[in-house]
Amino acid sequence: MKKKLALGMAIITALSLTACGGNSGSNGTTAAPGNTEAAEAGASAGGSNNLIVSWWGNQTRNERTQEALDLYSEQNPEVTFDGQFAEWADYWNKLATSSAGHSLPDVVQMDYKYLKQYVDNNLLVDLTPYIEDGTIDVSNVSENMLNSGKVGDGIYAISLGINAPALLYNKTLLDENGITVKDNMTMDEFMDLSREIYEKTGYKTNVAYNNGDNFIEYTVRSEGKVLFEEGKLGVDSADQLLPFFQIYEIGMNEGWHVDPSIFAERTIGSVEQEPLVYGSTPANMSWCAFYYSNQLTAMQKAAPEGMEIGMTTWPSDDPVVSNYLKPSQFFSITVDSKNPAEAAKVLDFFTNSEDCNNILLAERGVPISSLVAEAIAPKLDDMDQEVIRYINEVVTPNSSTLNPPAPDSSSEVYDLIDKLEEKLCYGEIDAAQAANELFEGGNKIMSGN
Amino acid sequence: MKNNKAFSLKRWLNKESSAGVVFTLPFSVGFLLFMIVPMGISLYYSFCDYDILSPPVFQGVKNYVKMFTDDPTFYKSLKVTFYFALVSVPLRLIFALLVAMILQKTTKATGFYRAAYYLPSIIGGSVAVSILWKRMFASDGIVNTLLGFIGISTSFAWLGNKHTAIWTLIILAVWQFGSSMLIFLSSLKQIPTSLYEAANVDGANKFRQFFNITLPLLTPTIFFNLVMQMINGFLAFTQCFIITQGKPMNSTLFYTVYMYQQSFEFYNTGYGAALAWVMLLIIGLMTLFLFATKKFWVYDGGF
DSSP, X not given: OHHHHHHHHHHHHHHHHHHHHHHHHHHHOTHHHHHHHHHHHHHHHOSTTEEEEEEEOOHHHHHHHXXXXXXXXXXXXXXXXXXXXXXXXXXXXXXXXXXXXTOOOSEEEEOHHHHHHHHHTTOBXXXXXXXXXXXXXXXXXXXHHHHTTEETTEEOOEEOOEEOEEEEEEHHHHHHTTOOOOSSOOHHHHHHHHHHHHHHHOOBBOOOTTOOHHXXXXXXXXXXXXXXXXXXXXXXXXXXXXXXXHHHHHHHHHTOBOOGGGGGGSOTTOGGGOTTTOOSSGGGOBSEEEEEGGGHHHHHHHSOTTOOEEEEOOOOSSHHXXXXXXXXXXXXXXXXXXXXXXXXXXXXXXXXXXXXXXHHTTTTSBOSBHHHXXXXXXXXXXXXXXXXXXXXXXXXXXXXXXXXXXXXXXXHHHHHHHHHHHHHHTTSSOHHHHHHHHHHHHHHHHTTO | OHHHHHHHHHHHHHSHHHHHHHHHHHHHHHXXXXXXXXXXHHHHHTTEEOOSSSOOEEOTTHHHHHHHHSOHHHHHHHHHHHHHHHHHHHHHHHHHHHHHHHTTSXXXXXXXXXXXXXXXXXXXXXXXXXXXXXXXXXXTSHHHHHHHHTTOOOOOOGGGSTTTHHHHHHHHXXXXXXXXXXXXXXXXXXXXXXXXXXXHHTTOOHHHHIIIIIHHHHHHHHHHHHHHHHHHHHTOOHHXXXXXXXXXXXXXXXXXXXXXXXXXXXXXXXXXXXXXXXXXXXXXXXHHHHHHHHHHHOOOSOO
């Protein structure tokens, strides 16, 4: 009996030792598993006619993209694809580790936020030669959209769809209470509306809590500034950051902003858990959500039965200056690609092929080629038609050029913004302190010290 | 010549010491490749400015200087981690000992109960349990519902309050007392019953018996559990990463999660590596400290 116990104890000891060993292993370098994975991906590439295409996104996107790639293989039997997809956060981890192992996929879906960083590190191929020799046909693409993929003198990314900031709201609730929403609200009008809705219905407002990277940029734009410049923040003083924080201060004081504690239980940025569509009482729900136009469909799908989602612009004191059209995401070719010429043809296929876009159906935003956009329009459902109308009639006439892509340290600044917002909403600091801390802290991060 | 070589290989293989080398090969190769080499690389990175995307640039001890002189979040996360480890580990050990004492008596159901109490230790560190925990402590979760049954109707957001959020993580850690419990259980069984019989004859009550016989004889086991659990406590990651992400206001930001954020969210991977090495140093010092105190309270004599 004693022997058995001793054996049992030995096993447990061994178990706990390995458990702790495993932990300290990941403590050392967590990058290791990513590296091997990347190496595998590189090895599986094999012949240069097998292209690896990777993207992030939802289930609909995964299915449609895979189908579009299959169609390309059907038309060009010598080319095969290996489609890889992941969730947003995992995607960027995987991409970063593959870049360290020089085994990036041939074609990667790129976000505006990371574009500059990847170009600065020489990881993407300049597409200008392919555009000049006609491999990628951009004759039906607007100058602005094409330039959104430009860093320095080269074009490093081709947009997959047009997007615009969109305030998604509970249309059913507002209609029932006889409240109307107009496009291009000013900040004061937006706050008045939030107050009115709170008084009449009890529903609160979520001003992109801890997901406000783009909204602070938007408010800073209304003052004719950009958030980031090279090595510093683009604003001259803390005062220019103040209006953003004031919305939270006023909202919390007057009670119409949702309580920050509800977000402890949710995944911020997840459409399904957005207070607009998810919650038990009006007190933990919001009448609106700060999103982008291509997310209307996803939000409507996540909404409970009988809730119709409407769409308008984000509030701004100067909507024409603030608002912009944005590439929802790009495709880029990486320097690790063994066959960039074929990859360029794939980019052309996604941009100009009607057949391809008949499969994709504007899931990544309105197609950038005006011909293709027109051709697929009749096949789209009401929701997507509404998105096109919104882009063409509401935003296009009232918008200006997009800001340049954010520089390297921006993710750390965004984290600081979230932290300050959190402190502000928990009542630890006031709006003026938050603006000051962001101005000082943000500049410090940007200067690299 | 060839024959001769083959012969010597065979002879080498037949030596007892070479058998040892061969049999430990699966471990030692893995240990070298996946532990020692990556650790060496991370030590190098900790002296570099490295963002994964571009090659590392050596910059001396800058990361370490920044950590100690210019990073409030470093101190904050250290404080949270110490608080978590120093509160949850003793609580867990007390709990483990208590349950072990109860399960010491062998009846028909003991086997079942031992397994049942051990279960949380197996699954407790998993993502699924973390998500379950998050739901339990939600404002409309089961904890508040149960409180409602006993007359305290509330929709308190346990995870959204900076004073209570850390306690949800501590309770989760205490709940995983199984492995310590099993070790206690086997040590309890090794205490000779003759000691208790003698104590009974002398008229010592149960409390005296516990404090004068059980506890002193358990001190080596307590010491072992304390060291092992302390190390685990400092390295806790999953619970915080899944349940709170350090929120609200960094009140639950574990050191390991901060390290992850620096390495893979802000791409300050060199800095993250430096953080890892400081943690290694801290754990080493803590363990050394515990060993230094050993002679004051651990009973090493025979029964």
